[in-house]
Amino acid sequence: MTSDNHSRHRELQQDARAWADFTGTSYTAALRQVKSPLAQGLLGDRVSARHLIATLDEHELIGARGGAPRLGENGTFSTIPWRFNGRSDLIELALITDMLRMFAPIPDSATPEVSSYSLKHTAEEFLSPHCSYVSNGRMIWAAAALGLPIVDLEGSELNVLIGVLEREHDYVRRMVERGRIRPKAHHHRPAGYAYLRTALARAAAGEWITAGWTRRAPAAVSAPFHDWLIRQAGRDDVIGDLADDYTAGVRDSDHRVARTPDEMLGIFYEVSHSPEAYDAVVSAIAEWMMTVPTAKPVRTPRIGESVQDHSGWGAGAGTVERYEYRCPCGDGAIVEEHDNIPGFRDRDVSILCAKCSAEWRFAGGRSLSGWGLEPVSVTR
Structure with a gap:
């Protein structure tokens, strides 16, 4: 056994002993959870059982700090104690942590906006069938262990606000919760969403994923x-x-x-x-x-094209090319034609829509094939 493998094996054993003592389960059952492919850390490092346990005592907001427990199964100040089944508790916490890693953290200057209770329901749908139930307390626990910003929710003794981007959470919630209208655009999709979906299925099948996921810095896109x-x-x-x-x-x-x-x-x-x-x-x-005087004219998408052979007008055969583009209002077309016939070569582009002909014109200074449109009201 190499030094690295020996060190990892010892870490797994130490985690299993700590989890067994904390949850009152057997060492063998705890070790089975620690070694589960679903607990390997799909969007980051493996979740340490010892770190999870320490969080419940040391965290600045939810940590007991040597006193009475600050967090329980139902949330902060919950009187419901933790319920550990000895089979999947650590795995489920690891999965909840991976789901939270999927979201981009909020900027340092921002205040958390997403309720732990709302996140718990999103996690249940997203992680199903690998994790069918997520308690409010475990969602808060995982967020605290991950180091996400957490603040008390005014007027609630159980829920907190967690520092993930609200727009990203709303996107995922609408994608996974039954009965919701799914997003029609994906600019708010979390960077790790598709990867985690695939990784969950692979890990559930027993696969160890050796190629780790790295969050890429958002690319600057001119808009x-x-x-x-x-x-x-x-x-x-x-x-x-x-x-x-x-x-x-x-x-x-x-x-x-x-x-x-x-x-x-x-x-x-x-x-x-x-x-x-x-x-x-x-x-x-x-x-x-x-x-913006340097703004480019409008170019609409092509919706059709055809090339027809033509016998010509005595100087030889040729072709007639016709390209159709959607007009700006969408009810007509812009037609670009090229007659490639010896002795009769012609090019033309026209707007075949009465409404758009009245509202748009071809911008000057451009080739026929490089045409572009601007509203007739534009003055240069």
């Missing part, structure tokens, strides 16, 4: 139109109303972030909206383009 639009929230006009609705939709994962005007139109292709809301989008794009 100039989004940044501008959310700053318009609260304005007393149609653009302000649009910005209010858009900001709420991003917050609630009802649609994705519109980094550009093109993506804003893309959102409106996917969600139901009134004609007035679309008109507000056109007004917002026009104002954005006048505010």
Whole structure:
């Protein structure tokens, strides 16, 4: 046995003895839990039983510090003592800890917002069937052992607020709880969500996962139109109303972030909206383009294409290429045609939509294939 393996084996034995003494179970049963693949630490280091035990005494908020227990099965100041079954308690605490690791911690300057009671229910759904019940006390215990910020919840003697990002928790809760409307966009999905889902299944099948997960630093993504639009929230006009609705939709994962005007139109292709809301989008794009002179014209997605052979007009055969793009309002099309016929070569692009023809024009200074649109109200 190598030195590293011997050291790890001793740590497992020490954890098993400590857990057996703490829970009143046999050493063999405790060791079985310590060695379970589900307790190996799927999003971080293995959860130490000795550290969990020490947390109940030493933690600044929930620790007993040599006095009466501050935390019980139902939460802080709970009169319900811990109920240990001797088969899965440590495993379940390890799984709860991994679920909490999935979320990004809140910034140092922020105050925790997510209730331990709400998190407990999310954990039950997310970790099922590997962990069917999570008590409020165990959720608080795992959060404290992990070092997450914890504050007392005003007006509650059992629940606390835990420092995970509220938007990420809301995303997971809506993904896993039955009867909830699932998010339509995924910008609030926790970084470890997909990995932990897969790792849980692998560990449940008895697999030891040797390649650890590393939280990546969030990549800086330029979103100039989004940044501008959310700053318009609260304005007393149609653009302000649009910005209010858009900001709420991003917050609630009802649609994705519109980094550009093109993506804003893309959102409106996917969600139901009134004609007035679309008109507000056109007004917002026009104002954005006048505010940011370097803003690129709008380019809509391609929805069809065809290439047809043509016998020609006496100078040889050729082809006719036709490309269709969605028009800004979505009810018509922009058609780009290329006649590649010897002696009769022609190129054309046009808006085949009466509404968009009246509201949009092709931006100047661009090639036919590189066309882009801007609202007719834009003045350069």
